[in-house]
Amino acid sequence: MVERNCREVKVREVRFLGTWDEPSDFVELTLENPGWESYRPGQFAMLRAKLWGLELPWGRPFSISRVDAETVTFFVQVVGRGTSRLARLRPDDVVIIWGPLGNGFSAPPETPTLLLAGGMGIAPFRGYIENHPTPEFLHLLFAHRASIDFYPYSSMSQKVRADAVQEHSADDLPDIIARIEAAMDEYSGGLVLACGPTPFLRTVQAHALKKNIRAEISLEKTMACGVGACLGCVCKDGQGKHVQVCARGPVFSAAAVQI
Numbered sequence: 001m002v003e004r005n006c007r008e009v010k011v012r013e014v015r016f017l018g019t020w021d022e023p024s025d026f027v028e029l030t031l032e033n034p035g036w037e038s039y040r041p042g043q044f045a046m047l048r049a050k051l052w053g054l055e056l057p058w059g060r061p062f063s064i065s066r067v068d069a070e071t072v073t074f075f076v077q078v079v080g081r082g083t084s085r086l087a088r089l090r091p092d093d094v095v096i097i098w099g100p101l102g103n104g105f106s107a108p109p110e111t112p113t114l115l116l117a118g119g120m121g122i123a124p125f126r127g128y129i130e131n132h133p134t135p136e137f138l139h140l141l142f143a144h145r146a147s148i149d150f151y152p153y154s155s156m157s158q159k160v161r162a163d164a165v166q167e168h169s170a171d172d173l174p175d176i177i178a179r180i181e182a183a184m185d186e187y188s189g190g191l192v193l194a195c196g197p198t199p200f201l202r203t204v205q206a207h208a209l210k211k212n213i214r215a216e217i218s219l220e221k222t223m224a225c226g227v228g229a230c231l232g233c234v235c236k237d238g239q240g241k242h243v244q245v246c247a248r249g250p251v252f253s254a255a256a257v258q259i
Contacts (some may be wrong), residue, residue: 004072009227010035013050013095013097016089025182026150027087030071032109034097039067040104041128042195042218042251046226047074049085050094060086061246062225063195064100064114065152072097075123075152079117084086103251105193105216109133114187115160116204118196123220125195126152135160141183143167143176143200146222188213192254202259208254215254221245235259 012034020026029047046059060082061073078087090093105128107113115125115138122142128133140162142153148164156162160249165176184192184207195218196203208215221233236258237243249257 001030009098009101012095013094013096014072016049016091016095017090018091024048024146024150026146027078028065028077028084028152029074029076029089031074031095031097032123032152033070033072035066036072036100038071039064039127040098041107041131042193043102043122044101044246044250045072045074045097045099045101045227046223047086047172049125050088050096052085054230058082058224059096059098059226061101061221061226063124063218063250064127065123066130073126075120075126077120085207098226101247105218105251106191107132108191109137111137111148112187112189113138114183114192116183116192116194116196116200117142118194118200119144120195121145121194121200122151122153122156123195126156126230129156129159129195139183140189141165141180143196177203180204184208184213184215185211190214192216194218198259205254205259212253216251217250217254217257217259219245219249219257220259221250 014032014034017030044061044063046061048059065073065075077085078084117125138160138161142164145167192215201217222230223246224230226246228244233245234242235245238256
């Protein structure tokens with residue numbers, strides 16, 4: 001698996017085309033398409049601005065938000081030096097990109113599918129909705145803290161059934177969890193896909209295992225290489241064996257990983 005990934009992944013230099021952002025820490029980055037003819041929503045890519053030099057030697061992993069013939073788009077939250085530098089890129093700056101990496105979400109046609117997005121976990125579902133063969137079978141449930149205007153929820157909600165719930169404080173969590181579990185019960189005969197922060201995923205995983213619901217979850221881990229070479233993103237699978245999220249994930253069956 002590692003050797004295959006290392007052989008097949010191509011590192012390319014592409015032009016940064018621009019950003020869409022509100023006055024916030026949420027930024028949409030658009031790059032020229034590095035030659036990707038296809039990808040599977042849920043996969044990710046590693047990004048590194050060429051001008052970083054040796055100060056920031058490692059790339060940063062980002063879920064791929066959408067791809068078209070000309071561009072690749074990423075939805076990014078500014079949380080540290082790397083993301084801050086990416087948010088300050090100017091048109092025609094050079095970005096080093098390698099991907100698409102990892103496994104994506106299943107997308108069976110004509111299957112009732114619940115998309116559970118927590119915060120930045122909404123990013124991969126934009127492309128998922130756009131590429132799904134039968135989007136009328138999809139339902140997006142989006143849990144968020146920041147203003148919904150900072151996320152691409154509005155455009156996504158025009159294409160599929162969608163609901164959003166905002167966490168204003170910790171007092172809201174019991175109701176949000178209840179709503180997530182009720183939605184999962186509604187889709188117990190179909191498929192549940194989840195992407196978001198670890199506590200969010202633990203809630204989804206626990207309910208899926210309890211009710212024997214088919215579910216897939218996308219894990220977020222710190223990565224340096226993205227291709228299974230550095231062992232920086234190790235977690236345990238369902239049998240307690242160590243696996244690399246970049247090579248075996250980031251999307252796992254809910255029963256196949258410990259979080």
